[in-house]
Amino acid sequence: MEARHLRYALALAEHGHFGRAAHALGIAQPPLSKQIADLEREAGARLFDRTRQGVFPTAAGEAFLSRARRALEEMAAATVDAGRAARGETGRLRLGFIASALLDPLPDVLGRFGHERPDVRLELHEMASGRSVAALLAGELDVAITLGSPRGAGAEHLVSVPVGHDHLIAVVSSAHPYAGQASVSANQLRRQPLIVAPGEDEPAVAAGLRTLLGEDAAALDGATVARDVHTIIGLAACGVGVGLGPSRMLAAPRPGIWFCEVTPRTALPDLVLSFADRHRSPVLDAFLDTVRSNCPDVGAALDRRFGGVR
Amino acid sequence: MEARHLRYALALAEHGHFGRAAHALGIAQPPLSKQIADLEREAGARLFDRTRQGVFPTAAGEAFLSRARRALEEMAAATVDAGRAARGETGRLRLGFIASALLDPLPDVLGRFGHERPDVRLELHEMASGRSVAALLAGELDVAITLGSPRGAGAEHLVSVPVGHDHLIAVVSSAHPYAGQASVSANQLRRQPLIVAPGEDEPAVAAGLRTLLGEDAAALDGATVARDVHTIIGLAACGVGVGLGPSRMLAAPRPGIWFCEVTPRTALPDLVLSFADRHRSPVLDAFLDTVRSNCPDVGAALDRRFGGVR
DNA sequence: GGGTGGCGATACTTCTCAGGTATGGAAGGC
DNA sequence: GCCTTCCATACCTGAGAAGTATCGCCACCC
Numbered sequence: 235m236e237a238r239h240l241r242y243a244l245a246l247a248e249h250g251h252f253g254r255a256a257h258a259l260g261i262a263q264p265p266l267s268k269q270i271a272d273l274e275r276e277a278g279a280r281l282f283d284r285t286r287q288g289v290f291p292t293a294a295g296e297a298f299l300s301r302a303r304r305a306l307e308e309m310a311a312a313t314v315d316a317g318r319a320a321r322g323e324t325g326r327l328r329l330g331f332i333a334s335a336l337l338d339p340l341p342d343v344l345g346r347f348g349h350e351r352p353d354v355r356l357e358l359h360e361m362a363s364g365r366s367v368a369a370l371l372a373g374e375l376d377v378a379i380t381l382g383s384p385r386g387a388g389a390e391h392l393v394s395v396p397v398g399h400d401h402l403i404a405v406v407s408s409a410h411p412y413a414g415q416a417s418v419s420a421n422q423l424r425r426q427p428l429i430v431a432p433g434e435d436e437p438a439v440a441a442g443l444r445t446l447l448g449e450d451a452a453a454l455d456g457a458t459v460a461r462d463v464h465t466i467i468g469l470a471a472c473g474v475g476v477g478l479g480p481s482r483m484l485a486a487p488r489p490g491i492w493f494c495e496v497t498p499r500t501a502l503p504d505l506v507l508s509f510a511d512r513h514r515s516p517v518l519d520a521f522l523d524t525v526r527s528n529c530p531d532v533g534a535a536l537d538r539r540f541g542g543v544r
Numbered sequence: 545m546e547a548r549h550l551r552y553a554l555a556l557a558e559h560g561h562f563g564r565a566a567h568a569l570g571i572a573q574p575p576l577s578k579q580i581a582d583l584e585r586e587a588g589a590r591l592f593d594r595t596r597q598g599v600f601p602t603a604a605g606e607a608f609l610s611r612a613r614r615a616l617e618e619m620a621a622a623t624v625d626a627g628r629a630a631r632g633e634t635g636r637l638r639l640g641f642i643a644s645a646l647l648d649p650l651p652d653v654l655g656r657f658g659h660e661r662p663d664v665r666l667e668l669h670e671m672a673s674g675r676s677v678a679a680l681l682a683g684e685l686d687v688a689i690t691l692g693s694p695r696g697a698g699a700e701h702l703v704s705v706p707v708g709h710d711h712l713i714a715v716v717s718s719a720h721p722y723a724g725q726a727s728v729s730a731n732q733l734r735r736q737p738l739i740v741a742p743g744e745d746e747p748a749v750a751a752g753l754r755t756l757l758g759e760d761a762a763a764l765d766g767a768t769v770a771r772d773v774h775t776i777i778g779l780a781a782c783g784v785g786v787g788l789g790p791s792r793m794l795a796a797p798r799p800g801i802w803f804c805e806v807t808p809r810t811a812l813p814d815l816v817l818s819f820a821d822r823h824r825s826p827v828l829d830a831f832l833d834t835v836r837s838n839c840p841d842v843g844a845a846l847d848r849r850f851g852g853v854r
Numbered sequence: 855g856g857g858t859g860g861c862g863a864t865a866c867t868t869c870t871c872a873g874g875t876a877t878g879g880a881a882g883g884c
Numbered sequence: 885g886c887c888t889t890c891c892a893t894a895c896c897t898g899a900g901a902a903g904t905a906t907c908g909c910c911a912c913c914c
Contacts, residue, residue, distance in 0.1 A: 280630070292629075301619070
């Protein structure tokens with residue numbers, strides 16, 4: 235059975251007349267008679283009653299027609315859905331990101347993207363940079379925001395562009411002696427209990443800290459560890475110690491805390507957006523478009539990478 | 545787009561390989577390539593990624609395939625449903641009947657039919673004989689049980705077979721003077737307030753009553769009128785008078801009432817099953833089968849009418 | 855009651871297009 | 885660098901979808 239048979243049966247039911255149905259279908263009457271006869275033979279049941287008053291579906295015909303209508307609707311929807319998916323209007327985007335990205339680029343980008351592509355399902359996974367890279371390579375993520383460019387096995391298969399610079403700042407409770415200072419020095423930090431992200435999650439941050447504090451790694455070893463920047467801020471606000479984190483913490487101000495620059499200024503690895511070149515999808519392209527329009531320098535970097543052709 | 549394209553796309557997605565999918569479909573590889581290419585052109589989107597590792601659906605392809613699967617399921621279900629409808633396994637049966645038929649033939653017939661054809665929706669409409677006949681002719685009923693054979697305009701288009709004989713009996717309260725009598729005479733009836741079905745609903749019953757009571761139509765004019773046999777029995781039980789109705793009232797015994805034969809015995813019109821010859825349907829045939837197996841004489845009458853060929 | 859017109863089925867021809875064979879071309883693998 | 889694998893392209897063949905002509909049937913109508 236072919237879709238043609240369904241279309242013909244529906245036309246015949248609609249017009250109740252072989253000749254007029256054939257005309258509406260753009261064919262002659264004999265072929266329609268034959269196709270309907272073939273269909274009835276295949277269905278094993280008479281689908282239409284030919285009476286002097288017109289052609290009417292039998293009970294079997296009614297049952298057949300209702301299924302036929304749905305089948306043709308599904309077929310029509312198939313191309314429509316395929317087109318929408320191809321244009322990135324539907325689908326899903328699995329995004330891995332480090333928590334601090336929630337402070338700066340993500341609210342803007344996600345808000346914009348969700349508005350532009352309301353039918354795309356966003357799957358957001360906060361995870362450490364290393365895990366993001368592995369998930370990208372395994373095809374478990376479509377795009378990731380990491381701290382620093384991906385390294386290690388398979389990283390050459392990823393396309394990466396920086397989406398923001400960053401440096402280390404400190405956060406303390408308003409009651410802390412350092413509160414009110416514009417900046418704190420490495421020396422001042424060495425004398426305080428510290429609150430930092432775990433070294434295994436963000437090795438690049440740990441490396442930056444070690445550089446800042448010099449040989450005095452002991453201050454780091456005894457530091458309180460918190461995975462989430464909000465936790466770092468919260469612990470600092472409670473007076474646990476001096477929180478150290480990316481400058482994008484400034485995007486989460488709240489009463490009772492104080493931010494200080496750290497001197498010497500210690501650059502942190504760039505926030506980097508990465509995706510697997512071989513797993514491009516229309517939704518991913520749409521997301522990159524949004525990112526592009528959000529930060530022109532990213533757009534320039536992507537264009538350089540792809541020569542403007544997507 | 546034809547169903548063929550859907551089948552091919554699904555096979556390709558399943559096997560992930562043009563050659564093997566074509567083999568599974570029983571065709572060569574080049575036609576499959578061409579059909580997929582045609583499909584992608586018609587859908588306006590690439591549906592499959594051809595990689596060295598295999599052929600995989602794109603996002604658009606996934607969207608397309610899920611619709612395609614449902615479309616093919618509907619098509620398969622179309623023939624199955626048509627077959628079931630043609631065999632009378634599904635569908636509906638609209639049955640008109642006089643209330644007293646609920647006492648005798650219907651419980652048995654409907655119980656059997658509902659068991660044999662669980663997927664047929666029964667639409668039961670209690671109505672007077674005249675209305676049943678009109679509804680049959682208008683195509684609003686499939687079959688009817690009436691008192692007496694249909695008469696009047698259009699009745700020749702109906703096929704009718706008797707499904708039960710009947711005669712008049714009386715019902716009184718256990719406290720009534722007649723209670724305990726095996727029978728009551730016409731003379732005894734003339735002296736009592738009567739409870740009868742309305743003459744316009746069942747003219748045949750009214751005619752039988754008039755014959756029984758002779759010239760004394762006054763007893764009938766003053767009678768209490770109740771459409772439902774159960775109501776007649778209920779009113780008699782309350783001592784309102786002597787209820788008169790079909791002998792199938794015996795099928796509804798209850799405490800506090802007494803049934804008497806009426807002398808002279810007054811035959812009532814037969815209970816007749818009718819249907820419109822031109823509106824035969826598989827479900828109707830199945831119903832007639834059930835009736836046939838339930839009462840052999842009906843089967844014989846139907847066979848006489850149709851020569852055993854249905 | 856024979857003529858007539860409308861309608862679906864049948865007979866037969868035509869031509870489109872699905873499918874077959876042969877081959878090309880690109881990408882890995884050894 | 886050659887060979888293999890795999891999909892695409894080119895071209896041919898044949899099934900069958902569609903077209904034309906006609907038949908058979910039934911209602912309707914002078």
